[in-house]
Amino acid sequence: MPDGAPKKPSRIQKRNRGKILDAALEVFSRHGFRGATLDQIAAEAGLSKPNILYYFDGKEDIHVTLLSRLMDSWLDPLVAMNPEGDPTTEILSYVQRKLDMARDMPRESRLFANEILQGAPRIGPELSGHLKPLFDEKCALVAHWVAQGRLPPLDPQHLIFSIWATTQHYADFESQVSLLLGADADPHARASDHLNRMFRAMLEV
């Protein structure tokens, strides 16, 4: 077969690659890249270690594939911020969607947190290529809203950082959060309320 024309993956290939990536998400997000082992991933996926390496070129290949696959859905809430909408509503909805993601996709959150915390050695290009343009675009949008007087003077870049930080905190530092809150109430509802009040206060003209 001539090079450059990758064979179409069979049904079974797709299913196994999916199983491996899901297992890898579980293991990498809990232990980080170096702390994760192929043995753990293989056990979690229900496959043998050499079989894992039949589908991927190595540990790093799995990790990089995982990060780029998840990048798009991870950025969805920011993409959804609508230039036609009401500024305050759009931003508060974004906060809410990010907080929901921290609850529904904590593994993805910790996977990215682990990678960025260690200097993004394996995902730097993806960040420059996908995240940076989107970030710049949405910062320009917020700045535009400010210039129109529809938002008070604020720093778009640091506003977005604060949204990321406060929402992802509940996924990334979950062990500390649950220790400090105790096991009683559902933290999500109270966190949602708190963040809504905080960012609303900041966005009032």
Place this chain on the structure above:
Amino acid sequence: MPDGAPKKPSRIQKRNRGKILDAALEVFSRHGFRGATLDQIAAEAGLSKPNILYYFDGKEDIHVTLLSRLMDSWLDPLVAMNPEGDPTTEILSYVQRKLDMARDMPRESRLFANEILQGAPRIGPELSGHLKPLFDEKCALVAHWVAQGRLPPLDPQHLIFSIWATTQHYADFESQVSLLLGADADPHARASDHLNRMFRAMLEV
């Protein structure tokens, strides 16, 4: 020599333990516990690997010693929150001190972030023993201020989480922050301004 009476460490012992802990802070904070190696720590400290193990019982001993040594100074800003002071001033000062720490002690911030991100497997008891009582005490203080009507209704626990999240973000995710901001301005001044405005808006009665 009878047990239970540890020999007083000599000057050279103190100095070498200090060099090792400083090197370990550098390496652990950048690569996490599993990602760090004794070879790296030894090279950074300018000592041989067996010499490292002469001063500490093993890799884990170094890590735990480091975490408990740093815990106190890491919590200093929260301790300094003064019940006698003006509520808004005290909280805004706390934000400022935490942000200064993210700038001045980014390695310490990343060390704790790495540990907590992975479920605090080696520092859980320290958190329960030192952090939890302090956290509860300061939450009660904020709740008291709210009950007095000196602060608007707010959730003390989640307020503190938001302060931690937003300030530590600049140290823990520095690689992403610097990528997105570009290399131009000093981020610290603008971050300080932004966080001051944000939390002030939330604290207005």
Place this chain on the structure above:
DNA sequence: GTCTATAATACGATAGAC
């Protein structure tokens, strides 16, 4: 495609000379 067996290396820790 999947497995068992194994190679190759990285790493934490120890032995023993000085």
Place this chain on the structure above:
DNA sequence: GTCTATCGTATTATAGAC
């Protein structure tokens, strides 16, 4: 106290049968 040399194990990756 400090070093060189080395052990034992964990871990990534490959060989080769089926």
